[in-house]
Amino acid sequence: MKFNKSPFLVIILAALVTLQACKAKKLVQKPVVHTDTVKPAPVAVVPPPPPVQAPTPAPVEQPNYTFSNIQFEFNSGILKTDSYPILDKAAATMKLDPTVKFILKGYASAEGTDAHNMQLSIDRANAVKAYLVNSGVNTDNLTTKGYGESNPVADNTTEDGRVLNRRVEVTKAN
Numbered sequence: 001m002k003f004n005k006s007p008f009l010v011i012i013l014a015a016l017v018t019l020q021a022c023k024a025k026k027l028v029q030k031p032v033v034h035t036d037t038v039k040p041a042p043v044a045v046v047p048p049p050p051p052v053q054a055p056t057p058a059p060v061e062q063p064n065y066t067f068s069n070i071q072f073e074f075n076s077g078i079l080k081t082d083s084y085p086i087l088d089k090a091a092a093t094m095k096l097d098p099t100v101k102f103i104l105k106g107y108a109s110a111e112g113t114d115a116h117n118m119q120l121s122i123d124r125a126n127a128v129k130a131y132l133v134n135s136g137v138n139t140d141n142l143t144t145k146g147y148g149e150s151n152p153v154a155d156n157t158t159e160d161g162r163v164l165n166r167r168v169e170v171t172k173a174n
Helices: 007-025 081-096 114-134 159-165
Strands: 067-071 102-106 142-146 167-172
Touching: 067 081, 081 114, 102 114, 114 142, 114 167
Parallel strands: 102 142
Antiparallel strands: 067 167, 102 167
């Protein structure tokens, strides 16, 4: 076999030799290890915000614990139906603070004997107490007292005045 010295063959052989040489010289790069530690950026010191003050609550208005115009039928301890809304409001107000004590003051007009009017005023105060207890008011917070025909709010010589004197007043006990 004759060795052909063609330039083409020389180029191929040169390329093979060069590639082999490159493979031998190829180095694997090792990872770079940094010995310097990275310092975090300085943090600006921000002073804490001032404490938030709770808004001053508005003064709590004390409920009006005085209820009047609780009217009754003539010579009876039966409540007039006009008195029911007043008693419902009274019961709702009384239940707001179960520590408050109340006095139920019963009165009568000047018709009849003093003894009868005294008993009638006590019966009227007890009728209001029964209504309030049935509405959920604690019975221990209610005290009844009869005043008979004393302390009239109107003139007992007229029918309109006597109607106004047949009443129970509810007040806060001191």
